[in-house]
Amino acid sequence: MGRGLLILVSGLVIIVGLVQHSISNRIIAIPERTADYHQETDVQNVANSVLEYGMRELNNNQQWNAGLSESDFMGAEATLQVFNFQDFVNNNPNIPADHDIQNWNQWDLLLVSTAETNSTSAVVEAHITQDSFSRFAFFSNDENGVYFTSTDVVNGAVHTNGTLNFSGTPTFNGPVSSPNMWNGTANPQFNGSTNFSAQQIALPDNSQTDQLRNQAQNGGLSFNTNINVIFNNDGTVNISENGNPPVNYDLNNSNGLISSSGTVTVQGTVNGQATIHSSSEVRISGDIRYQDSGQNSSDVLGIVSQGNIIVNQNAHRSSGNQNLTIHASMMAIGEDNSFQLAGYNDGTVRGTLNLLGGIQQDTRGPVGLFRRTWGGGSVLTSGFAKNYTFDTRLGQMNPPFYPRQSTFSVQYIKEKPVEFL
Secondary structure, rough: HHHHHHHHHHHHHHHHHHHHHHHHHHHHHHHHHHHHHHHHHHHHHHHHHHHHHHHHHOOOOOOOOOOOOEEOOOOEEEEEEEHHHHHHHOOOOOOOOOOOOOOOOOEEEEEEEEEEEOOOOEEEEEOOOOOOOEEEEEEEEEOOEEEEEOOOEEEEEEEEEOOOOOOOOHHHHHHHHOOOOOOOOOEEEEEEOOOOOOOOOOOOOOHHHHHHHHHOOOOOOEEOOOOOEEOOOEEEEEEEEEEOOOEEEEHHHHHOOEEEEOOOOEEOOOOOOOOEEEEEHHHHHHHHEEEEOOOOOOOOOEEEEEOOEOOOOOOOHHOOOOOEEEEEEEEEEOOOOEEEEOOOOOOOOOEEEEEEEEEEEEEOOOEEEEEEEEOOOOEEEEEEEEHHHHEEHOOOOOOOOEEOOOOEEEEEEEOOEEEOO
């Protein structure tokens, strides 16, 4: 009995000793780990602050590339490097080998922020890009009092710098944003996110439209007259100037840009990639379709007008029905310019305007008129009902030289593990 008790007591003494030793080690380790944690956090915060500084500079000046080099930035030595597409092409050795940019182009920037103290070093990198306006299913600077109604279905991103007007139950199957709350007695169906405190987004300025003219003159098709453009399903396009016999061009032999200082009229079947640009006005005379509109297709069309984009009054009759199909992302730049239907108020009820792509415009133009019903709905009385579907491929591809936003969006931010020196 006595021996057993002695063994038990001895065992307890050993266990207590081990526990006390462990506690002592923890008491020593906890302050060390706490100090390490604070050092990691501090140097990481400096690196992130430097990165934020660079993003602010770039949103104020898209050409900024000065970077930063400070011996004492919030208690650390800090640097910021800005790498562009030319750096990538020239294999700049300072570009991190483990960056995650998959398809680098002229609109992409890689920012690398480094912060270093006597004992720690942190690196944060960010991929930012100027998004193409083709990412919008619908964009306007001013809604001009035009309403979305119960007959309207919009699939894709919607933004206005003005105020959206709703009547009845229009349906939105993508994100909707504006700096202002929407107006109207309605029950809009928002099946995506909404943000009615969003920042304004500026439309492109003349520098981007000048670039379109320059690109057409250097590898594209450039004209100084009114032209009629008919796309063919074999990858060619027929272009006639001022009513003269058409000339056939192969899209594969150009950079895809077709530009004129005069009015451009367009219809047909697009096989390939192209952007129509007019310094004057664009008129749509019939259906515009892709040869292949599937998700794996590379067919894409952009239409950019420095005036209005006008659907001709009888464009729907070119295919012998009441509906009209347009496969394109379309932009009407310049004050008061818009996408609109000629004769939208002529009392002729057409069918549905089926759009695959998007519309961006300064001032929203009408494509039809409606009458409110007693039940809170609406009935089309003239023009087209709208079925606007965003071409989801435009999240990964854009029409050639399509205008870009003036601000940058973040594609990713990567914080690398803090190193102890």
